[in-house]
Amino acid sequence: EDQVTQSPEALRLQEGESSSLNCSYTVSGLRGLFWYRQDPGKGPEFLFTLYSAGEEKEKERLKATLTKKESFLHITAPKPEDSATYLCAVRVTTDSWGKFQFGAGTQVVVTP
Amino acid sequence: ETGVTQTPRHLVMGMTNKKSLKCEQHLGHNAMYWYKQSAKKPLELMFVYNFKEQTENNSVPSRFSPECPNSSHLFLHLHTLQPEDSALYLCASSQDHGDDGGYTFGSGTRLTVV
Numbered sequence: 394e395d396q397v398t399q400s401p402e403a404l405r406l407q408e409g410e411s412s413s414l415n416c417s418y419t420v421s422g423l424r425g426l427f428w429y430r431q432d433p434g435k436g437p438e439f440l441f442t443l444y445s446a447g448e449e450k451e452k453e454r455l456k457a458t459l460t461k462k463e464s465f466l467h468i469t470a471p472k473p474e475d476s477a478t479y480l481c482a483v484r485v486t487t488d489s490w491g492k493f494q495f496g497a498g499t500q501v502v503v504t505p
Numbered sequence: 506e507t508g509v510t511q512t513p514r515h516l517v518m519g520m521t522n523k524k525s526l527k528c529e530q531h532l533g534h535n536a537m538y539w540y541k542q543s544a545k546k547p548l549e550l551m552f553v554y555n556f557k558e559q560t561e562n563n564s565v566p567s568r569f570s571p572e573c574p575n576s577s578h579l580f581l582h583l584h585t586l587q588p589e590d591s592a593l594y595l596c597a598s599s600q601d602h603g604d605d606g607g608y609t610f611g612s613g614t615r616l617t618v619v
Contacts, residue, residue: 397547425604436507436595436610437548480548484604492561493608495547 395420397483399496406503409470414499416481417463424484426464427493428457431478440479471503508532511596511611518586519619526581526614528596535600537579538608539571542593554579586618 396419406412425444429437441450443459450457456467478500482493509530518524539551553561554573570582593615597608
């Protein structure tokens with residue numbers, strides 16, 4: 394059974410204190426791994442798609458990496474505005490139309 | 506605004522009521538989705554509409570009934586809900602499978618069943 398697990402569930406950081414979020418997955422065949430950011434009271438906002446092991450993508454203070462078993466979202470020198478819940482999701486090669494398996498998310502709080 | 510608009514933002518309904526959630530996308534996407542988000546749980550896919558044809562129904566109870574009159578509008582009709590149906594209901598759209606650009610989500614409807 395396809396499974397996506399995110400850790401930790403919650404993370405509290407001081408402004409400027411870099412850290413990483415983990416998304417481990419067990420799937421029959423990976424078509425893509427996706428990262429989203431969700432602010433309170435809003436829907437998830439797309440950040441990155443990663444397709445193959447070794448791939449990396451960056452956006453401002455965020456950098457996503459992918460291995461054959463997990464993905465990391467690195468937050469470098471975070472600011473309070475980076476506070477959000479970060480979700481990862483996978484699509485498998487055999488899935489039907491548009492079907493993602495989401496993780497439960499990591500809630501990040503960055504304090505000044 | 507993300508280009509996907511959901512109304513209402515909040516809804517409180519009794520178990521015997523009938524209500525509808527509305528979603529509209531202005532992005533020219535060709536697929537739309539309904540997701541359920543409960544606290545501390547992963548997003549659950551409920552329905553997928555691709556080119557106006559429902560292509561996925563994830564064993565959703567019949568008290569939830571989707572309608573997609575065109576590629577820009579999506580409805581979720583609700584009737585005789587249960588308290589455990591209280592959740593955030595998210596609408597999303599994508600171009601094709603949404604691999605490169607992901608999904609664009611609306612802000613959701615916070616549903617409370619009393």
